[in-house]
Amino acid sequence: MAKPKPLTKEMILSAMDKTKSVRAAARYLNCSYVHLKMYMKMYKDENGVSLFEIHKNQSGKGIPKFLSVSHHNKKEPAILDVIEGRVDASHFNPQKLKYRMITEGYLKEECANCGFHERRVSDYKIPLIMNFKDGNKQHYGLNNVEMLCYNCYYLMVGDVFDNKQIEGLEDHKPTYNSQVDWELDDYTKQRLLELGLDKPEPKDDGSEFISRL
Secondary structure, rough: OOOOOOOHHHHHHHHHOOOOOOHHHHHOOOOHHHHHHHHHHHOOOOOOOOHHHHHHHOOOOOHHHHOOOOEEEEOOOHHHHHHHHOOHHHOOOOOHHHHHHHHHOOOOOOOOOOOOOOOOOOHHHHHHEEEOOOOOOOOOOOOOOEEEHHHHHHHHHOOOOOHHHHHHHHOOOOOOHHHOOOOOOOHHHHHHHHHOOOOOOOOOHHHHHHHOO
């Protein structure tokens, strides 16, 4: 039996940023609720409040009602309406649809071809691309969508990067001078800011010597 993986504070904060409850965070991290709860009680914010207390959300605030299925609420989740074609997928953000399909268990957050699921340390993301087998990006049927890692997508579907991006990556010039046209989503930008990796360079105009007291 595999030993449960340790969870760092950074990993948990990333999951909290993407979810509305501890149970949803456990699904995001692919671990049990009990395992996550143990670590969340261990880590605290700057005010000494545990991450578990901050994120437990017993009232269900911010969680859509169709996710709180009970004996008296048999309404189908909206994501299922999209998957089964009853609702036009163009009304939704593709990234949110992919995230919902993963967190609600319709898709595994791993490559469907080779099983790759390693996460990057800096922001806990997995390099996966949603592939639409029939080429129709509005068709979210479970027999039509799959998650592929960059390598398998390149081998089985097509290029991951365009020529301009590849030229920028391979150019002899320093990376910061390359003209690769990257577009970061709001979540990634926020995580970079929190990690101190997207802060502007300090000005060398003498202002750094002025007292702020």
